[in-house]
Structure formats: C-alpha cells, structure tokens
Amino acid sequence: MCQTCGCAISPGNAHLTVSQEGARGPVIEVLQDLLAANDRVAIHNREHFNEHGVLAINLMSSPGAGKTALLEATIVALRGRYRIAVIEGDLETDNDAARIRAHGVEAVQITTGTACHLDAHLVHRALHALPLAGLDLLFIENVGNLVCPASFDLGQHRNVVLLCVTEGDDKPAKYPVMFRAADLVALSKSDLLDVFEDFDPERAAGALRALGGETPMLRTAARRAPEIGAWLAWLDRELAARRIPAHAPRHASAATVAV
Amino acid sequence: MRGTSVHELSVCQALLAQVSEIAADRGARRVIRITIEVGPLCGVEPILLANAFNVARTGSCAADAALAIETSAVRVRCRTCGAESDVAPNRLLCAACGGYRTQVIAGDELRLRRVELQATEAPLARSA
Numbered sequence: 406m407c408q409t410c411g412c413a414i415s416p417g418n419a420h421l422t423v424s425q426e427g428a429r430g431p432v433i434e435v436l437q438d439l440l441a442a443n444d445r446v447a448i449h450n451r452e453h454f455n456e457h458g459v460l461a462i463n464l465m466s467s468p469g470a471g472k473t474a475l476l477e478a479t480i481v482a483l484r485g486r487y488r489i490a491v492i493e494g495d496l497e498t499d500n501d502a503a504r505i506r507a508h509g510v511e512a513v514q515i516t517t518g519t520a521c522h523l524d525a526h527l528v529h530r531a532l533h534a535l536p537l538a539g540l541d542l543l544f545i546e547n548v549g550n551l552v553c554p555a556s557f558d559l560g561q562h563r564n565v566v567l568l569c570v571t572e573g574d575d576k577p578a579k580y581p582v583m584f585r586a587a588d589l590v591a592l593s594k595s596d597l598l599d600v601f602e603d604f605d606p607e608r609a610a611g612a613l614r615a616l617g618g619e620t621p622m623l624r625t626a627a628r629r630a631p632e633i634g635a636w637l638a639w640l641d642r643e644l645a646a647r648r649i650p651a652h653a654p655r656h657a658s659a660a661t662v663a664v
Numbered sequence: 665m666r667g668t669s670v671h672e673l674s675v676c677q678a679l680l681a682q683v684s685e686i687a688a689d690r691g692a693r694r695v696i697r698i699t700i701e702v703g704p705l706c707g708v709e710p711i712l713l714a715n716a717f718n719v720a721r722t723g724s725c726a727a728d729a730a731l732a733i734e735t736s737a738v739r740v741r742c743r744t745c746g747a748e749s750d751v752a753p754n755r756l757l758c759a760a761c762g763g764y765r766t767q768v769i770a771g772d773e774l775r776l777r778r779v780e781l782q783a784t785e786a787p788l789a790r791s792a
Binding site: 430431432433434435436437438440441442443520522524552553555556557577578579581582585612615616617619 | 674679692696707754756757779784
C-alpha cells in the first residue's frame with residue numbers, strides 16, 4: 406500500500422485523516438472553484454487556439470481503448486485536407502508521439518511521470534513547442550484514465566471519450582463524471598463487436614442517455630479496414646462550426662444517438 | 665503538477681495555494697479550519713482528498729488546520745417539464761417525467777467555501 410493515493414484509507418481509520426480544530430478566529434467566506442488556477446490557464450490556452458483558428462479536441466479513454474490508433478487512421482484519412490498536430494500525454498515513453506510522427510505529423514509528448522492526467526499548465530507548456538499557425542486541428546491525447554482527466558479543463562473546444570467494445574457497455578454508468586463531460590462518445594474497435602458479444606451498443610447508449618443531455622455516440626474501427634466515416638463527418642461539422650465567427654456552444658447541438 | 669500520483673493531490677495543492685493567499689492577504693500566519701464543498705459529480709473523492717490534504721499541507725500555513733468537507737445531493741432541473749429532483753450520480757433523469765434533457769443544478773461543486781484564520785494580536789480590517 407502506498408502513502409499517497411489513499412488506498413490505505415479504510416472506514417476504520419478515515420477519522421485520522423482530519424486533524425483537530427484549534428482556537429477560533431476570523432472566518433472568511435470564499436466560494437471559489439478549487440481548480441480556478443487551472444481554469445484560468447485553460448481559458449488562456451483556448452484563446453491561443455481561437456486566435457489561430459485551431460479546433461482543439463481532448464481525447465480521453467481507458468488505457469488501450471485505441472486513442473492513438475484512431476488518431477493514426479484520422480491522420481491518414483485527412484491527409485491533404487486538414488493540417489493536424491498532436492499533443493500526447495503519457496506517464497512515460499514517447500512511443501505514441503513517435504507513432505504520430507511516423508505519419509509526418511508534428512507531435513509533442515508530455516510525460517507526466519506519475520501524474521494521472523494532463524492539466525492546463527502542462528498543455529500550455531507543450532504549446533510553446535508547437536507552432537499553432539497554419540494548423541486546423543489539434544488533438545490532445547490525454548493520459549489513459551476514465552477518472553482524473555475529467556476534472557481538468559485543458560482549453561479544448563470539445564471532449565471526445567472513446568468507449569472500447571472490449572470494455573463493459575455499462576462504463577457510462579460506472580464513470581458518470583467522465584461520460585458527462587463528453588461532447589461525443591466513440592465506440593472504438595467496433596469491428597470487434599461480432600467477437601465481443603457481451604457488449605450491447607444499445608445498453609451503452611442507454612447508460613449514456615441516463616446521464617442526461619444528448620451526447621452523440623458513433624462507431625469507429627481504426628485497424629485493418631478502417632471505418633471512421635461518422636467520426637470524420639463529425640470532425641468536418643465541428644471544423645465548419647469553428648469557422649463561423651459566432652461563439653460556439655460548449656456542447657454539440659441536438660444530435661441523434663446513432664449506434 | 666509533475667510528481668503527483670492522483671488528481672486529489674493536484675486539487676489539494678490548488679486548495680492550499682488559494683488558502684495561503686487568503687491568509688497572507690489578511691496577515692494571518694495560521695489557518696484553523698478550511699471548509700470545502702465536494703459534490704458527488706465533481707470527480708474528486710472526499711476521503712482521498714482528505715488524505716492528500718494531510719500530505720500536501722506540510723510546511724504550509726494550514727499545516728495543522730482542520731479540513732471540513734461538505735457534500736450535497738445531486739439535483740437536476742428538467743428542461744422539458746421544469747421539475748427539480750434529487751437523483752443518483754449516474755442517473756440524471758427527471759424524477760417527475762423521466763426525461764433526459766436535464767441540467768445539473770447541484771452536486772458538481774468543487775469549491776473553497778470558507779477559511780477560518782487564527783486571530784491575530786492586532787486584528788486587521790476585514791475585507792470581503
């Protein structure tokens with residue numbers, strides 16, 4: 406058991422984690438978001454993206470759901486149409502950035518060490534190594550994790566969450582904070598649905614719908630014979646919406662769940 | 665944030681930065697009690713936050729402060745029928761009409777609510 410992540414806490418010793426009260430003094434009412442400092446940098450990042458007309462997408466999922474594979478297939482499909490760059494977040498290695506660079510696309514690797522998520526400061530630092538001028542699309546591939554990344558605004562315009570069909574179709578019910586943050590959910594590796602019969606796309610859509618709102622869901626298959634048409638069409642619509650000067654809403658407008 | 669292992673520790677560092685600023689603004693050297701609001705839908709676990717607080721506060725003005733964590737029920741307002749209802753964090757549907765077009769109106773807070781400072785010998789003027 407480690408001393409930092411809280412796994413040593415049990416209902417029996419939890420009371421020891423809060424110290425005792427001392428003498429009374431002035432009481433200051435604050436009511437400020439705890440992540441206000443992160444959110445300020447996120448707004449700053451978003452201003453950078455807007456200034457350069459770049460659509461920024463924060464891609465999140467469990468480890469191994471196929472984020473990098475989807476990006477590779479996307480880069481191949483959009484070659485010659487959009488200029489793309491990628492920020493990769495991983496605890497260690499620049500393997501994913503190398504995979505992206507092999508397709509001739511610029512990639513900046515953030516290695517977070519032991520941190521379980523990207524935050525706005527880390528992304529801001531990465532932006533210094535990434536010229537935004539001339540870009541259409543910036544993908545930020547977050548650390549594979551369905552918990553922590555949901556709490557940190559990076560300055561993205563849209564959150565995309567991959568739900569891999571090799572996972573349970575009840576993931577939206579188990580990770581409501583993450584799936585509630587999604588502007589789009591992609592059922593990744595959907596070519597495996599025939600093999601992984603336990604995964605019911607209708608059940609996944611129902612669990613997502615139970616979180617309120619109208620988050621659209623689509624399917625992607627990035628390997629062998631890639632089928633990412635619905636995903637590319639969604640990107641096209643989002644890019645077109647960014648080019649209209651009106652302020653775009655944070656959540657995608659009414660869209661149907663097509664699974 | 666490099667070197668932190670869970671996001672609760674990152675949140676704690678942000679909390680301590682805010683609290684230290686408030687204490688410094690008012691010339692207080694010690695913080696007695698910190699009250700925060702942590703809703704079930706904010707993505708932060710209160711018990712992990714309390715534990716991370718014990719690690720992160722060492723050496724700060726809140727080194728021996730108490731941390732009080734208030735939590736609230738998740739509450740939604742229906743965009744279809746207008747009803748408000750308390751719901752489970754993973755079932756944000758209107759309890760009245762069953763509709764899914766809902767808006768969370770409580771339960772996603774992650775906020776510093778109040779800070780209680782140790783009285784100074786010559787109290788400074790309170791500012792809002």
